[in-house]
Amino acid sequence: xxxxxxxxxxxxxxxxxxxxxxxxxxxxxxxxxxxxxxxxxxxxxxxxxxxxxxxxxxxxxxxxxxxxxxxxxxxxxxxxxxxxxxxxxxxxxxxxxxxxxxxxxxxxxxxxxxxxxxxxxxxxxxxxxxxxxxxxxxxxxxxxxxxxxxxxxxxxxxxxxxxxxxxxxxxxxxxxxxxxxxxxxxxxxxxxxxxxxxxxxxxxxxxxxxxxxxxxxxxxxxxxxxxxxxxxxxxxxxxxxxxxxxxxxxxxxxxxxxxxxxxxxxxxxxxxx
Amino acid sequence: xxxxxxxxxxxxxxxxxxxxxxxxxxxxxxxxxxxxxxxxxxxxxxxxxxxxxxxxxxxxxxxxxxxxxxxxxxxxxxxxxxxxxxxxxxxxxxxxxxxxxxxxxxxxxxxxxxxxxxxxxxxxxxxxxxxxxxxxxxxxxxxxxxxxxxxxxxxxxxxxxxxxxxxxxxxxxxxxxxxxxxxxxxxxxxxxxxxxxxxxxxxxxxxxxxxxxxxxxxxxxxxxxxxxxxxxxxxxxxxxxxxxxxxxxxxxxxxxxxxxxxxxxxxxxx
Numbered sequence: 398x399x400x401x402x403x404x405x406x407x408x409x410x411x412x413x414x415x416x417x418x419x420x421x422x423x424x425x426x427x428x429x430x431x432x433x434x435x436x437x438x439x440x441x442x443x444x445x446x447x448x449x450x451x452x453x454x455x456x457x458x459x460x461x462x463x464x465x466x467x468x469x470x471x472x473x474x475x476x477x478x479x480x481x482x483x484x485x486x487x488x489x490x491x492x493x494x495x496x497x498x499x500x501x502x503x504x505x506x507x508x509x510x511x512x513x514x515x516x517x518x519x520x521x522x523x524x525x526x527x528x529x530x531x532x533x534x535x536x537x538x539x540x541x542x543x544x545x546x547x548x549x550x551x552x553x554x555x556x557x558x559x560x561x562x563x564x565x566x567x568x569x570x571x572x573x574x575x576x577x578x579x580x581x582x583x584x585x586x587x588x589x590x591x592x593x594x595x596x597x598x599x600x601x602x603x604x605x606x607x608x609x610x611x612x613x614x615x616x617x618x619x620x621x622x623x624x625x626x627x628x629x630x631x632x633x634x635x636x637x638x639x640x641x642x643x644x645x646x647x648x649x650x651x652x653x654x655x656x657x658x659x660x661x662x663x664x665x666x667x668x669x670x
Numbered sequence: 671x672x673x674x675x676x677x678x679x680x681x682x683x684x685x686x687x688x689x690x691x692x693x694x695x696x697x698x699x700x701x702x703x704x705x706x707x708x709x710x711x712x713x714x715x716x717x718x719x720x721x722x723x724x725x726x727x728x729x730x731x732x733x734x735x736x737x738x739x740x741x742x743x744x745x746x747x748x749x750x751x752x753x754x755x756x757x758x759x760x761x762x763x764x765x766x767x768x769x770x771x772x773x774x775x776x777x778x779x780x781x782x783x784x785x786x787x788x789x790x791x792x793x794x795x796x797x798x799x800x801x802x803x804x805x806x807x808x809x810x811x812x813x814x815x816x817x818x819x820x821x822x823x824x825x826x827x828x829x830x831x832x833x834x835x836x837x838x839x840x841x842x843x844x845x846x847x848x849x850x851x852x853x854x855x856x857x858x859x860x861x862x863x864x865x866x867x868x869x870x871x872x873x874x875x876x877x878x879x880x881x882x883x884x885x886x887x888x889x890x891x892x893x894x895x896x897x898x899x900x901x902x903x904x905x906x907x908x909x910x911x912x913x914x915x916x917x918x919x920x921x922x923x924x925x926x927x928x929x930x931x932x933x934x935x936x937x938x939x940x
Contacts (some may be wrong), residue, residue: 411897415897419893423891456743465900614879614883615876617876618875631701632700634694634697635690635693635694642825
């Protein structure tokens with residue numbers, strides 16, 4: 398299973414990375430999944446959110462933050478597109494990349510895999526590092542690729558509720574996300590996403606594909622509050638990694654000016670829909 | 671312009687293990703005190719409690735000190751002090767405060783003497799005089815809101831100690847949004863009298879990393895990454911510190927202060 402988190406990551410915080418760790422623990426405990434990769438996908442600048450600093454910085458900060466993780470990485474693809482990309486298309490892109498799997502089905506001779514599946518559990522042993530190619534003619538398919546990886550969208554509880562915001566989502570996209578991919582939704586003690594799922598026919602229909610993870614630590618490090626603190630010279634040490642704090646200071650990223658960016662603008666999805 | 675008062679923050683606790691939240695308390699307190707315009711926070715001290723305290727699940731001080739050291743490597747103003755943990759028995763908080771305050775004073779006076787010797791040398795050689803208005807440092811106890819409430823636990827504190835803490839030293843009390851320590855202070859005559867020496871700091875982040883929950887997670891192989899520093903996670907794994915067995919330590923025992931104060935409070939028992 399691959400976990401994909403979309404968001405501003407403006408900046409990435411310890412809480413963002415906690416979501417991945419929590420989700421992985423939860424899914425492992427079901428006994429049904431092996432989480433092989435986590436992907437952070439910062440949103441495109443074109444999204445138009447107030448205070449959104451340039452993607453170049455947000456990617457760089459996420460890279461620094463994830464240096465110490467052996468399974469989570471940041472992918473700049475979404476931020477590099479010409480315009481804002483709907484979430485479902487970002488999800489589809491990772492499945493499309495899995496067309497490599499179809500290539501494998503057809504071509505069994507040589508395989509070269511890039512980093513995403515290097516750290517996977519049961520599958521890794523079967524796959525080869527970037528550096529090595531081996532002739533696999535003699536291996537049967539079931540040895541080489543026992544199970545196709547699933548891709549699920551990792552999010553917080555508030556994310557589920559955005560489905561209700563008028564014009565923010567297309568109905569058919571929500572359906573595709575919960576039906577074809579699935580959600581892993583991390584919520585804090587006190588909030589009740591299960592309730593919200595019951596109230597929505599669409600979500601209720603695919604609730605078997607919505608995993609609810611309880612955050613057992615009260616740990617809500619809001620990036621908005623982080624930016625607020627940074628603008629006022631308050632400390633954010635121990636809330637975001639030291640390397641990210643240094644980066645922010647060095648490039649003077651968050652200022653009163655940066656907070657005013659996109660002020661008054663409509664979010665891109667609202668413009669489109 | 672009035673000089674800021676140099677201030678040292680001392681946090682007592684189990685630190686079993688130290689977490690990102692513990693270190694946040696220091697950062698928050700420092701920001702708050704600086705914003706009053708009256709103080710310059712010059713140092714933070716983490717003082718892990720003595721093994722003799724007898725709290726359930728308390729692992730050896732050696733480990734708790736080592737973990738705190740690792741966690742504080744990246745801090746340029748907070749350090750861990752093993753004095754309290756190295757005493758033969760559990761030490762009452764007020765005594766820990768007195769010890770560290772005396773140490774701070776000693777340092778202050780020896781520095782002052784050094785500066786004055788330097789100045790008299792400069793004077794004799796015709797060097798420029800640099801006026802230094804030196805202010806005596808203060809030492810305050812840094813704590814969470816729940817700490818204030820422990821004052822109410824019967825036999826845990828001596829009345830005169832609470833008085834000395836709030837009167838002679840002072841409290842810097844960090845609380846989460848939703849809790850109201852001001853209320854609790856009003857309800858207590860003793861605290862209300864010295865409320866000018868109790869600084870209430872609002873934690874603006876919902877960030878309650880309970881060390882108990884951390885130990886729970888560690889025992890069950892769950893991840894605590896991003897809640898405590900990586901170096902501490904490695905240390906714990908390497909030494910296999912938190913286990914079901916370690917959690918059972920001191921189980922059923924009375925906390926040391928309760929043992930001590932029970933004796934004095936029940937003089938009529940035969």
